[in-house]
Amino acid sequence: MEWFLLPLGLALGAASAFGAGRFLARRRDARASLRLREMHEQEQSALVGTIASGLAHEIRNPLSTLRINLQLLREDWENPITEREQMARRKIDVLLRETERLESVVSDFLRFAAGHALRLEPTDLNELAAELLDFLAPQAERGRIRLRTEFARDLPRVEADPNLIRQALINLLVNAQQAMPQGGEIAVRTVANGQFVKVTVADTGPGIPPEHREKIFSLYFSTKPGGTGLGLPMVRKILEEHRGEVHVESEPGRGAAFTLCLRKHAS
Numbered sequence: 001m002e003w004f005l006l007p008l009g010l011a012l013g014a015a016s017a018f019g020a021g022r023f024l025a026r027r028r029d030a031r032a033s034l035r036l037r038e039m040h041e042q043e044q045s046a047l048v049g050t051i052a053s054g055l056a057h058e059i060r061n062p063l064s065t066l067r068i069n070l071q072l073l074r075e076d077w078e079n080p081i082t083e084r085e086q087m088a089r090r091k092i093d094v095l096l097r098e099t100e101r102l103e104s105v106v107s108d109f110l111r112f113a114a115g116h117a118l119r120l121e122p123t124d125l126n127e128l129a130a131e132l133l134d135f136l137a138p139q140a141e142r143g144r145i146r147l148r149t150e151f152a153r154d155l156p157r158v159e160a161d162p163n164l165i166r167q168a169l170i171n172l173l174v175n176a177q178q179a180m181p182q183g184g185e186i187a188v189r190t191v192a193n194g195q196f197v198k199v200t201v202a203d204t205g206p207g208i209p210p211e212h213r214e215k216i217f218s219l220y221f222s223t224k225p226g227g228t229g230l231g232l233p234m235v236r237k238i239l240e241e242h243r244g245e246v247h248v249e250s251e252p253g254r255g256a257a258f259t260l261c262l263r264k265h266a267s
Contacts, residue, residue, distance in 0.1 A: 060103070060106050121162065123161075125199045147186050152190045155192060156197055157265040159264070161242070164241075168234070169199070177203075180205045197264055203256055204255045209252060244260065244263060
């Protein structure tokens with residue numbers, strides 16, 4: 001190299017080294033952030049498990065006792081005559097419904113905390129989704145919701161526990177229905193992509209506000225009156241247990257689309 005080009009070469013080399021250093025630093029920061037997030041999620045999971053074991057005794061058993069006594073009390077008021085008796089019967093019915101709802105919340109929480117023992121088998125997502133849509137069709141029709149399918153032909157099977165994937169899809173379909181109280185459309189699509197098979201549940205509801213996008217998979221976050229905030233966290237947990245992923249796309253006023261990504265069955 002000519003002597004007068006030496007400073008330029010040194011400067012370019014220094015700039016290149018500096019750029020490489022910044023790139024490596026960003027990678028280290030990203031990995032450290034990922035490790036911290038994983039550690040936080042593991043700690044949260046352990047804490048949830050500890051709390052759940054206490055809930056099983058401290059809440060579930062008294063709730064069961066309360067429900068049984070309310071059922072017996074309702075039998076005593078089986079044929080209310082006066083207005084006062086009818087009002088008392090309605091109050092008992094409200095208390096009984098709320099007690100049963102709380103029992104359901106506790107049961108869902110315990111299932112979430114305990115995790116699942118997977119029973120993996122080759123699973124056809126087209127067949128599973130079609131079965132669920134047939135089951136939900138009457139309710140969708142009453143709600144003026146059109147169901148549409150875009151199933152890929154010759155879709156590879158996935159390695160999955162069909163009961164758990166069915167549970168995840170039901171959660172997504174029910175959420176989609178509830179997002180459209182005035183009616184709309186739910187589209188269920190399947191596609192094979194590399195090592196994954198994807199099933200998407202998309203609705204034409206109001207969409208997810210940007211400020212809620214990062215919260216929807218958090219425990220107990222819900223915008224629905226009476227919602228438990230366990231549905232979407234359960235969906236993500238099921239997918240993570242399958243070494244899969246769940247993604248969401250949404251624009252306010254243009255609906256939401258949730259996609260489950262599952263690994264192909266090793267043939």
